[in-house]
Amino acid sequence: MHLSSIFGSYDVRAVYPDTLDEQGAYAIGRALAIYLKQATIVVGRDMRTAAPAIQEALMKGLTEQGSDVVDIGLVSTDMSYFACGKYGYGGAVMVTASHNPPQYIGMKFCRENAIPMSLTTGLKDVCALAESGDFPTPPRTGMITPKDVYADWISHALSFIDTSTLKPLRIVVDAGNGMAGKVIPQVAEKIPVTIIPLYFELDGTFPNHLANPIEPENIKDLQDKVRETNADLGMAFDGDADRVFLTDETGAIIPGTLMTAMVAKMMLGKQPGETILYNAICGDICPETIVTNGGKAVRTKVGHSIIKQDMRTHNAIFAGEHSGHYYFRDNYYADSGLIAALIVLELISKDGRKLSEIVQEFDRYHASGEINSWVEDIPAKLAKIKQAFADAQLDELDGITIRYPEWWANIRASNTEPLLRLNIEAKTAEELTKQTEKLTTLIRS
Numbered sequence: 001m002h003l004s005s006i007f008g009s010y011d012v013r014a015v016y017p018d019t020l021d022e023q024g025a026y027a028i029g030r031a032l033a034i035y036l037k038q039a040t041i042v043v044g045r046d047m048r049t050a051a052p053a054i055q056e057a058l059m060k061g062l063t064e065q066g067s068d069v070v071d072i073g074l075v076s077t078d079m080s081y082f083a084c085g086k087y088g089y090g091g092a093v094m095v096t097a098s099h100n101p102p103q104y105i106g107m108k109f110c111r112e113n114a115i116p117m118s119l120t121t122g123l124k125d126v127c128a129l130a131e132s133g134d135f136p137t138p139p140r141t142g143m144i145t146p147k148d149v150y151a152d153w154i155s156h157a158l159s160f161i162d163t164s165t166l167k168p169l170r171i172v173v174d175a176g177n178g179m180a181g182k183v184i185p186q187v188a189e190k191i192p193v194t195i196i197p198l199y200f201e202l203d204g205t206f207p208n209h210l211a212n213p214i215e216p217e218n219i220k221d222l223q224d225k226v227r228e229t230n231a232d233l234g235m236a237f238d239g240d241a242d243r244v245f246l247t248d249e250t251g252a253i254i255p256g257t258l259m260t261a262m263v264a265k266m267m268l269g270k271q272p273g274e275t276i277l278y279n280a281i282c283g284d285i286c287p288e289t290i291v292t293n294g295g296k297a298v299r300t301k302v303g304h305s306i307i308k309q310d311m312r313t314h315n316a317i318f319a320g321e322h323s324g325h326y327y328f329r330d331n332y333y334a335d336s337g338l339i340a341a342l343i344v345l346e347l348i349s350k351d352g353r354k355l356s357e358i359v360q361e362f363d364r365y366h367a368s369g370e371i372n373s374w375v376e377d378i379p380a381k382l383a384k385i386k387q388a389f390a391d392a393q394l395d396e397l398d399g400i401t402i403r404y405p406e407w408w409a410n411i412r413a414s415n416t417e418p419l420l421r422l423n424i425e426a427k428t429a430e431e432l433t434k435q436t437e438k439l440t441t442l443i444r445s
Helices: 022-035 051-064 077-086 123-132 150-158 180-188 216-229 256-270 285-292 304-314 337-351 355-360 378-388 429-444
Strands: 011-015 041-045 069-074 091-095 104-111 144-146 170-174 194-198 233-237 244-247 275-279 296-300 318-320 326-328 371-374 393-395 400-403 407-413 419-426
Touching: 022 051, 022 104, 022 123, 041 051, 041 077, 051 069, 051 091, 051 104, 069 077, 077 091, 077 104, 077 150, 077 337, 150 180, 150 337, 170 216, 180 194, 180 337, 194 216, 216 233, 216 244, 233 337, 244 337, 256 275, 256 285, 256 318, 256 326, 256 337, 256 355, 275 285, 275 304, 285 296, 296 304, 304 318, 304 326, 326 337, 337 355, 371 429, 378 400, 378 407, 378 419, 378 429, 407 429, 419 429
Parallel strands: 041 069, 041 091, 069 144, 170 194, 170 233, 275 296, 275 318
Antiparallel strands: 011 104, 091 104, 233 244, 318 326, 371 419, 393 400, 400 407, 407 419
8 A cells, every 4th residue: 555645744634445444554553653662652533434443453553563552532633632742642643534525534643742743754754664564573562541531621621711701602513523523512511601513413424514614615504503593603613623613693704814813812811922823824913913912923834733833933822824723832832723712702701792793803804715726837837926026025935925015915835736825815805806816817827
């Protein structure tokens, strides 16, 4: 089995059993044990139909190569990072394919202290070892110990807010038949909220809609339910429940940029003067909010392993991405949709206004959202764009960012496909329409 095709920049994404089966998972387990020098590894999984078989094969590989394994069972991805950091294990593997369709399976990895592993920081070596099949006989066989981390995780997540300030909010939560269906009821027991559940049954076939809330069609049911029940807000989690998207009480989606700004304001209210990171495609409201609230704003490249490293470098308390990933220093620099959502609940409770009114304060610009275009020669196309906007303020932190007084745009290559991703933000709707037309024509011509 050619495993190199399934190792991406940050994780393993495969189709079961075509590109990853039990034999492949076993080989990855043995290779990881060698790479992490037989450390104790924590292993969790999501509700996908192939996850139990893949987890078992992975753990067999790890133990037969001398690693001890702590099996945390059915969990969200952020719980696997937490378990690794909290209990001092040497690494973690989460068996999940995140928001991908049901035929997919995969793995997310981190080393000690929940430090992410990417192709450039270990995954390439693990892949090469697994493909070689050259596994030395270890001095011992490891043991598997089951561990329930739910109680510790929930009290940790709740430690980010003052639960005594929470109002009795009514929240529609769409778990998309993913792991939020197991996590959210246990969180709700501890706080004075009413949860109106949508698709809480764990089901890796995704019978209602794909657990990918970045696609508008997948949160239509949430929006309808929020309006129908007069809820205070809605939350949609992806399959492995590490990302969250919110709607206000009218069902309007709150973009990741605005959520980043809202959480940043709350974080700086409690920890003044700290550094906060935002990625290259977050809107201008992010740095503006950070600076206005006395923080230090640092712009960073897109991608979780880069952001987590940058957070450590800058000792940042928080980082946000437009894609629904929110990272916290006091969460081992790892991301958690749940923690971000709880902070917004505290914000609504303390503010007293409706969420739509709170959001309005941050919603000052007009944004295109991500526009993807298939491009054959990406470097040539980026050079052409640079030439066309030579009089702009240009930077190449991540792809190309073009900046003018009235608008800015970022054009960057996808890490996984031959696509160019375009994001534009403007001060007026007219300017946004004009520049979107101009740039998409240039990219697609």
